[in-house]
Amino acid sequence: MEFNEVLSKRRSIRKFSEQPVDRSLLLSLVEKAALAPTASNLQAWRFCIIDDPALVRKVDLFSPGLSGKPPVIIAVCSDYGYALARGCGENYKIYGCIMDASMAAENLMLAATNAGLGTCAIKSYNEPAVRKLLHLPETLHLELLISIGYPETEPRMPRRKSIEEISFFNTWEEKGNE
Amino acid sequence: MEFNEVLSKRRSIRKFSEQPVDRSLLLSLVEKAALAPTASNLQAWRFCIIDDPALVRKVDLFSPGLSGKPPVIIAVCSDYGYALARGCGENYKIYGCIMDASMAAENLMLAATNAGLGTCAIKSYNEPAVRKLLHLPETLHLELLISIGYPETEPRMPRRKSIEEISFFNTWEEKGNE
Numbered sequence A, B: 001m002e003f004n005e006v007l008s009k010r011r012s013i014r015k016f017s018e019q020p021v022d023r024s025l026l027l028s029l030v031e032k033a034a035l036a037p038t039a040s041n042l043q044a045w046r047f048c049i050i051d052d053p054a055l056v057r058k059v060d061l062f063s064p065g066l067s068g069k070p071p072v073i074i075a076v077c078s079d080y081g082y083a084l085a086r087g088c089g090e091n092y093k094i095y096g097c098i099m100d101a102s103m104a105a106e107n108l109m110l111a112a113t114n115a116g117l118g119t120c121a122i123k124s125y126n127e128p129a130v131r132k133l134l135h136l137p138e139t140l141h142l143e144l145l146i147s148i149g150y151p152e153t154e155p156r157m158p159r160r161k162s163i164e165e166i167s168f169f170n171t172w173e174e175k176g177n178e
Helices: A003-009 A021-034 A053-061 A081-085 A090-114 A127-134 B003-009 B023-033 B053-061 B080-085 B090-113 B127-134
Strands: A045-050 A071-080 A118-123 A142-151 A167-169 B045-051 B072-079 B118-122 B140-149 B167-169
Touching: A003 A021, A003 A090, A003 B090, A021 A045, A021 A071, A021 A090, A021 B167, A045 A090, A053 A127, A071 A081, A071 A090, A081 A090, A090 A118, A090 A142, A090 B003, A090 B053, A090 B090, A118 B053, A127 A142, A127 B140, A167 B023, B003 B045, B003 B090, B023 B045, B023 B072, B023 B090, B045 B053, B053 B072, B053 B127, B072 B080, B080 B090, B090 B118, B090 B140, B127 B140
Parallel strands: A045 B167, A167 B045
Antiparallel strands: A045 A071, A071 A142, A118 A142, B045 B072, B072 B140, B118 B140
């Protein structure tokens, strides 16, 4: 698809069909996620692709934010141990890893849209429970979950603020907000 | 451009031409940034578009991470006061706002690539100094800066890890990482 079409077609999907998603397609999404910017080319991002139906159901149980019975969930993680070993300070650990993971997640969700898939990013889950289900080692920090599957619905674009409401030139005063 | 072409063409640009960037084009980038997902449709993101050459120079002076004399810098902010007033807890303030801002920033950088522009996201700046230069009110948190302009160079893709290094299916053990 054209870039702008993908951008405007992406929606948060909360109802999925039962159709499974090919592993090769899922791996291609991760490949595209990893084209996102990453400070100092660190690439501390790690992607756990959950496509075992029983495990998806269990993660779903501990994730109030998830809905629509997705056939796949990708857990986007950051390897804090790896980041620290490469000289990243605490500040980077907190902010850099979240930012890198979020930008990669956005790439992944756009790439999924381009492939006819639907996604929804969520932060609402029982972190210790999900970590345990995925057997994540201590070094891997869970940043967010993304549900993935073929959409059953085509939600409308939620109302977005006008450009004037969210942007200003140069200084806050120019917005007339003194 | 085709979506996949944009994704693979995006690079962190660290050398810009002097050519200015039209305000209408800059606003269209913000419009595309705001198509990113945002938890509960909150849209706490705020974009300060710095295109006054004197102000760009001053922000540049206080931003060691910036390079290549960009004609424009966009400061991506989150309105914490707005988020809190709409019932977001401290956790959302820290994580939700950063994530929303990062995903919007990635949209913006991809849209810039699609328009023939170059960008570079940076976290290395003197925050109090930049805040003061932009006259940011206390409620606006500065999440990251993005330099923008027409690129003078076409950097090669930095080496990225293989898919096997950054992904695994279902549980950590399946990666063979016990």
